[in-house]
Amino acid sequence: MAERIQAIRGMHDLLPDQTPRWQHVEAVLRRILAAYGYREIRLPLVEKTELFRRSIGEVTDIVEKEMYTFEDRNGDSLSLRPEGTAGCLRACLEHGLLHNQVQRLWYAGAMFRHERPQKGRYRQFHQLGVEAYGMAGPDIDVELILLCRRLWRELGIAEKLQLEINSLGVPEERAAYRAQLVDYFRAHYQQLDEDSRRRLETNPLRILDSKNPEMATLIAGAPTLADALGEDSRAHFRGLRERLDEAGVAYQVNPRLVRGLDYYSRTVFEWVSRDLGAQGTVCAGGRYDGLVEQLGGKDSAAVGFALGMERLIELLALPEDLARAGLPHGYLINLGQQAERQALLLAEQLRDALPELRLQVNCGGGSFKSQFKRADRSGALVALILGDDEARAGTVSVKLLRAEGEQRTLPQAELIPFLKTLL
Structure with a gap:
């Protein structure tokens, strides 16, 4: 008898008794996104590697260690997409979707990162991405957060998720803050773990996102980005908070909240659950106003979020009528x-x-x-x-x-x- 071939480590089958949860969530997502005026865009799984190098950044863990990259028969370097924003923006620029117009778009599908598989983190995982282009004010940031809140309510998991927000400012402000941060951590170099020492030279803001409990006290004493923000960034963040207060959205300002990708600026937010252990972030997003120009378009405002489907579905209770779906x-x-x-x-x-x-x-x-x-x-x-x-x-x-x-x-x-x- 021939040897059976197993699935690739970190890439999982979804069996018939699991798919009703996915179908239920996908149906709710489609309905809510349509209610807010977002339209679906479908994107390739494979893109030119250069797209991710330019958007995500050369010195990120994703580009350096995690992408599935290969050469095709023509010698071109291609990669399975590790995230969706770069491909979505590439499509918008290629097809002229941002020319003198705003866009509200969404996409869903598999993403790929060669990470160490663990609960809530897989090598093939699924994301819903929501992107809005051409709107610079905090109102669109708030709309995305309200959309998320409605989704949690519809799925019956609103009590399991908490919203954290922060502002990363504009690149110039972040560069000044980066210098302060590097000085602080260099002064405490012996207390840094191996990952943080590497990030100190490449992406020091990521040190603030460390999950190592032994680093917690050191990180708590680091300078805060809020002190480095200029008046425009402060006003934008103030406008975000005022609108969230008016809408009755509970949130916590987390001055240590950063993004793992280089292209974010100003608003960043995460919806976090304590029911998922270490991998507790279900949804994360924010503004990336500079990315459009970085990929060859005219300078334009952009904001969005990505939602991890596996982590979201892990939070769902399965009602009896849903358990019978498909039977x-x-x-x-x-x-x-x-x-x-x-x-x-x-x-x-x-x-x-x-x-x-x-x-x-x-x-x-x-x-x-x-x-x-x-x-x-x-x-x-x-x-x-x-x-x-x-x-x-x-x-x-x-x-x-x-x-x-x-x-x-x-x-x-x-x-x-x-x-x-x-x-």
């Missing part, structure tokens, strides 16, 4: 040559009359006993039994599988009103 309402058992031929035709008539009906027809033959076992394993609520005698008489026997009740025989014409009660 058949009925299973049509057929025994005998005439019954087998008639079963497929009868099933088509029932589906025509009841478009919401989920009906499985037994195919591949089998004894009455084996077909009944299949009907039970399918999760169907009811077994419809069609033998040659029933086929000649124009009847069907009905047996409830998930409730008490005697088996009975119905004329085929009465099946439709009976099955309606199951929908």
Whole structure:
């Protein structure tokens, strides 16, 4: 027997008993995004590696260590997308979507990073990304946060998530703050862990995001970015907070909240859960006003967020009606040559009359006993039994599988009103 091939480490199958959660969340997402006027854009999984080098930054963990990069037959360096913003913006610039207009867009799909797999962090993971272009004020930042809050409410997880916000200022302010931060951490170099020592030379703001508890006291004593902000950045952040207060959105200002990607500026925010352990960030976003120009477009405002689908779904309780989603309402058992031929035709008539009906027809033959076992394993609520005698008489026997009740025989014409009660 040939050796079985296993899935790649950190890349998981989603089995049929798991997909109802995903389908439910995706349906809620689509409805809420449409309600706010966001339109879907579908993007390639593979982009030129240069796109991510220019957008994410050469000296980030993603570009240096985590991207799946390869050369194609033409010698071009390509990468599986590690995040969605760069590809979305590339598409907007390539197709002229930002020319004298604003855009509200969303996308969803798989992203890829070669990280050490652990709960809540996988090598193939799924994100929903929401992007808004051409709007510079804090009002659009607040709209995105309100959209998230509505989503949590619709999914019944609002109490499990807390909002944290901060301002990273503009690049000039951040550069001045970076110098202060480097001076501070160099003065305490011996207290830095290995990751922080590396980041000190490449991306010192990421030290503030360290999850190492031994670094907590040192980080708490570091200078704060808020002290380095100019009046425009302070006014923008003040406007954000005022609008959140007016909308009744609870939040916490976290002066240590930074982003792992170089292109963020001003507003940054995260929705965090304490129910997920170390990987508690479910949704993260903010402004990246300089990225449009960085990728070859005219200077333009941009803001968005990415939502981790695996982490979000981990928070969901599965209602009984959702647990049954996708399972058949009925299973049509057929025994005998005439019954087998008639079963497929009868099933088509029932589906025509009841478009919401989920009906499985037994195919591949089998004894009455084996077909009944299949009907039970399918999760169907009811077994419809069609033998040659029933086929000649124009009847069907009905047996409830998930409730008490005697088996009975119905004329085929009465099946439709009976099955309606199951929908």
